Amino acid sequence: MSSHEVNQTETLDVIDDLKWEKIHSSKVFRLSKIKQIIKRVILYNVLIVALIVTVIPLWSGIMSAFKTQADLSLTSPLAPPTIPTFEPFIYAWQELQQPLINSVLFTTLATIFSCLLGSICGFVLTKLKFKGSNTVFLLLTLGIFLPYQSIIIPLFITIRNLGIYDTMWAMILVHSVYGIPMTTLLFRSYYESIPESLINAAKTDGAGIMAIYRRLIFPLSPLPFVVAGVFQFTSIWNDYLFALILTGANFEPASFALSNMAGGTETAWNNTMAGTFLYSLPILLIFVVLGKYLMQGLMAGAVKG
Amino acid sequence: MPNVKIRNLVKKYGDIYALDKINLDINDGELFILLGPSGCGKTTTLFSIAGLIKPEEGEIWFGDHLVTSAERNYIERPQDRNIAMVFQDYAIYPHLTVFKNIAFPLQIINLSREEIKKRVFDTAKSLGIEDLLERKPKQLSGGQRQRVALARAIVREPNVFLMDEPLSNLDAKLRVFARAELKRLHKRLGITIIYVTHDQIEALSMGTTIAILNKGKIEQVGKPDIIYNVPKNLFVAGFIGSPPMNMIDGVLKQENGYTCIDLGFTKYKLSDELEKIKKMNNKKIILGIRPEDVLISKQNASNSIKANIDIIEPMGREFEIHLDLGEKILIAVLRKMDSLNTGDEVYLTFNDKKIHLFDKNTEENIFASNYKD
Helix, strand or coil: CCHHHHHHHHHHHHHHHHHHHHHHHCHHHHHHHHHHHHHHHHHHHHHHHHHHHHHHHHHHHHHHHCCCHHHHHHCCCCCCCCCCCCHHHHHHHHHHHHHHHHHHHHHHHHHHHHHHHHHHHHHHHHHCCCCCHHHHHHHHHHHHHCCHHHHHHHHHHHHHHHCCCCCHHHHHHHHHHHHHHHHHHHHHHHHCCCCHHHHHHHHHCCCCHHHHHHHHHHHHCHHHHHHHHHHHHHHHHHCCHHHHHHCCCCCCCHHHHHHHHHCCCCCCHHHHHHHHHHHHHHHHHHHHHHHHHHHHHHHHHHHHC | CCCEEEEEEEEEECCEEEEEEEEEEECCCCEEEEECCCCCCHHHHHHHHHCCCCCCEEEEEECCEEEEECCCCEECCHHHCCEEEECCCCCCCCCCCHHHHHHHHHHHCCCCHHHHHHHHHHHHHHCCCHHHCCCCHHHCCHHHHHHHHHHHHHCCCCCEEEEECCCCCCCHHHHHHHHHHHHHHHHHHCCEEEEEECCHHHHHHHCCEEEEEECCEEEEEECHHHHHHCCCEHHHHHHCCCCCCEEEEEEEEEECCEEEEECCCCEEECCCCCHHHHHCCCEEEEEEECHHHEEEECCCCCCCEEEEEEEEEECCCCEEEEEECCCCEEEEEECCCCCCCCCCEEEEEECHHHCEEEECCCCEECCHHHCCC
């Protein structure tokens, strides 16, 4: 930078400072500043209250999980444990071990199936349009708004007649099918942004429908797979109603087992809270690991879709 | 490589005819251009040849092999036609490296690894992109992407090449080189290329045959010089050439043994070589004359039209001169200015051999039937 330029910017800075001081000292500015501070104070107070309301149950849950049975009845739910113990965790792990393994299994498989099926549906509905494809899509999306409760009895009868009541396959089948509308919607909006010419190029390059999906569409979809996958995993993991209706003593999902822990004559809150903590770990883990991609995927959908 | 025959092809979108009974014969080894304004049906024709769209009527043959027939409800899938296509946006697979992009069609037909490697490398080398093989499409410039798209098309040695405005995304300077390169490639490989463009310069400079389409119909098919010098009708005459052909309304008259055109503001005598028009009297016509065939003189000669120079546009190598005829502006192109200035009074004559006369009603060129392609 030449000396001339330096001088010029310096003068400009001086003028700015002078102006700034003038604005600072003016009455109007002071009034507007006070208004701003009041606004901030109100806003932060509201936020702090919201934060407390959100965090207190979590805090109390974690604290309880580290307390002995005696400690639990002696101290306030908000107080930290007098002697922290891992007993509740050991107990909860013993209780929930098999149900957690069950849940991880069927949730993972159902997530994979529903995402794959949604991806294929999305591909077909955007890139291989056929007569009535819009109607099919409309009917599919209606599925999103269908409340679980309304289909529970026919669903139960169907599953029982299929002979898979109280097995892992019942949960996999139901969640895979129930996930298709949502995943199709997600994948469809992403695939809309893939240019038609890529598909045409693949066709003229000799690729059939299967090859186009396998070699082109699928490798282009990591982002929607993360978004749909996280969404599906969370909602399948958290499901209680299907677990309650379609499983029994033979195949116990974690959500169901957890509620059983709290459902005895006398609830050991420390054990239940430790169980809850174990139960929420997989979801936490997923969000920590995939959070970055999830944001990217959501943004991609928001901008392009 | 086979000939491509298109018979009575009709494609409708709703009530609109995108193609209205198209007939074309594309010979082996041609660089065949489909030229026309946007929405004329040229890309629809190309996509029909590729099998990407199904026409409502008509047939397409590759040699003796029927690939599309609406009447027999038969359409061979694009992947079975052994064609290759280059798209306007290149359509390079974004998740694959250049190598894998070029190898894509070969992998589909399950060639051996060594064979794929060899063919990809040879093709890349012939297009000068062998250094880019490990790059992703994101890391390539427009010109490089276009070469990758070309390489992917060439590598599988297809029956027919289809190109959908492959140069329109390049900048003007690069386009000039790419044009020459494509022409060289066509000569070297001796392949049939069907090439869609809306750019008449591309069409005239590259094509061995040009088909001009308008509103789903073929206006004219012919060699570039025939298209330029003997446009079959008013549309072709106006579409080809830049600046466009000058058009003036007039009436053919027979006076004192001469044939002349009454242009309203003046009468212009035609040379007596034009036998065919001698019988026509009081026929409404449109006179067409290309800017380079308008001759300007400062001296008043017989059978010349008086005009004023309205504006002069220097184009570097030549000058475009807008001439004010009172009711009409004509454009002339001159290589040398010869001390002409804006506002000068000049006298125009037309190069008699280059005069085009179009029937006002049918818009057909009255002389066109004298020529055979």
